[in-house]
Amino acid sequence: MKGIRGFLIDLDGVLYVGDTAIEGARDAIGFLRKRKYRYRFVSNTTRKCRKTIVERLSDMGFVISEEEIITPLIAASVYLKNTGKKHCYLLVTGDAEQDFDQTCICTTREKADCVIIGDAGDRISYNSLNTAFRHLMNGAELIALEKDRYWMAPDGLSLSAGPFVTALEFATGKKATIIGKPSEAFFDRALDEIGLRPGQVAMIGDDIVTDVAGAHRAGMKSVLVKTGKYRKDSANNSVIKPTYSIDSLAHLIKFLEDEKG
């Protein structure tokens, strides 16, 4: 990892699974801080607002500030400001709504200038998707907070936003603007914040497509962890190969120390 001065670090599956911190993950973060690596946590989580994420991390023993976290919700609310969108139909969880300027959220009956869809869980219904569909057919832009296929919930693999984004794309013939990982704009924003060039940064994640391929496309190195949604077969069968591969975030310490030695 010569020349690597910073890391973008996925949260779910890398720092924790469900409500349980991955063993040694806290120490690994402490190690990065001590060694003055620069970093941001870049999560594709769109179920929770940043405040809730920080509280949850805190419950698991991680001391991380809101400013250290970038999610698609945060990136989207910036996107809305930059593009002047003022009437959004939000297909996200109630908690996720907190990251948006509340005056921009339109009701079902108002004409929307954009539809924003995240991992909305139980807010996904025939009715809510059909409302989104009708707004899109009336001219609204389709904004996807992420386009992941699924994630590992405590009770098993669960659909993420991607399938529903694809459903709306198929129904309307429109292509979604993707805000979260692996969009380059999202990575660029994180790199800007830590003031490093892509070649100086490695993305640490458990997803071969979003994290590994996304990082490579943005010019970064990648570190695949074998925790969270990592599956040996999928990783081996994929044409995408990470720059580095470690058993868990805990092993980052040894990896970085061995290199120095």
Add this chain to the structure above:
Amino acid sequence: MKGIRGFLIDLDGVLYVGDTAIEGARDAIGFLRKRKYRYRFVSNTTRKCRKTIVERLSDMGFVISEEEIITPLIAASVYLKNTGKKHCYLLVTGDAEQDFDQTCICTTREKADCVIIGDAGDRISYNSLNTAFRHLMNGAELIALEKDRYWMAPDGLSLSAGPFVTALEFATGKKATIIGKPSEAFFDRALDEIGLRPGQVAMIGDDIVTDVAGAHRAGMKSVLVKTGKYRKDSANNSVIKPTYSIDSLAHLIKFLEDEKG
């Protein structure tokens, strides 16, 4: 129409629109019977079982028997028998479930060997789609009763099964087996039932893609009716051209009589 000895006839938009029979449609069916043309009604409707369809047609004055109707639900239940599938997770309306062998319907918790998805309306939810997704990831086959994008409901354009099929395809990386129109197997089954070769049959429908192009691919002639979802602009702009075009099913009588004369 020389050499045409039979017809496959779409229901919605050809025999009726909403709850109203198309003028002269009943007489046209009577004419076909009298002249001993062979025919089947081939509908892509997946919201209603065949019994309900017959009752609805009866309310509109059409005397049509269950055996004369083929829907994707019927074709799917035959497909299940032929392929020996015994544990199906059904994502269809409650009424549509009636067309299946009830012993083949599995509960949420049982392991399914196939997932069957139709235009399920309010049965579509995060939970039901996620259950389907998990069955698919556990090896179940994805069977789509149709893959239409949307349909015209009384209160506006509404999502059909296609977007949800696409969502599950995206999530699982599996390709759905499509049972309804315009799949060749569907048309083949109808042709088998009336014992005619494709060249002896014309498909009568209001949809340029599903009915007209589908018929041509299966080797049949096509008759486009200018009722139902027919729109002059879409038909004129399409590269797909029907073999024949008539104002409504009522005009079939004159068309066939003129030819004889």
